[in-house]
Amino acid sequence: DIQMTQSPSTLSASVGDRVAITCRASQSISTWLAWYQQKPGKAPKLLISKASSLESGVPSRFSGSGSATEFTLTISSLQPDDFATYYCQQYDTYWTFGQGTKVEIK
């Protein structure tokens, strides 16, 4: 089974900050990686697929990069609406999520 490990688990930041979340796969998954945003009591929302492909309607301050086993989600200038939990997901072999990164207000 492919394991996904996110870091950090919690990130404290202020509006306007540039933030980065890392996701590591236990084996190479090429670029078969997605990022989701989840707010309390809501379903996850797909932000990025294929490691760096921004979904329609997602603000351009979100970007994804990486390949093989190392991936990053970057928010260039954190906005109030971005405080949420973010999950990476590999879909190279079956489907596995990372444990999540909570972005909270500093």
Next chain:
Amino acid sequence: QVHLVESGGGVVQPGRSLRLSCAASGFTFSSYSVHWVRQAPGKGLEWVAVMSHDGSNKYYADSVKGRFTVSRDNSKSTLYLQMNSLRDEDTAVYYCARGVGRIQLWLSAFDIWGQGTMVTVSP
């Protein structure tokens, strides 16, 4: 508008059964694979099961294999999850989610999610 709506959750005793439904609208249901994903209270996301667009293929997480069964009725645009021999650790919000790409089963993320239905396994 593309929608997925789950139903059927509730409180059930350990060892009992429950069937969840996921009703789709706004897209050609029979052209897409659909997944079940769950989230225990305060925890992360766990993929549970998937059924291909035509029902010919289905796969399960090890944690539910042999106890849960996924099925679909394309004439009703509905996906089901039959959950038997329920355990405390099955307590979670259960989401259905659409796989990206028509016909595609593998190498697809999840682009549309329902709002979830809560399943509580308690004596």
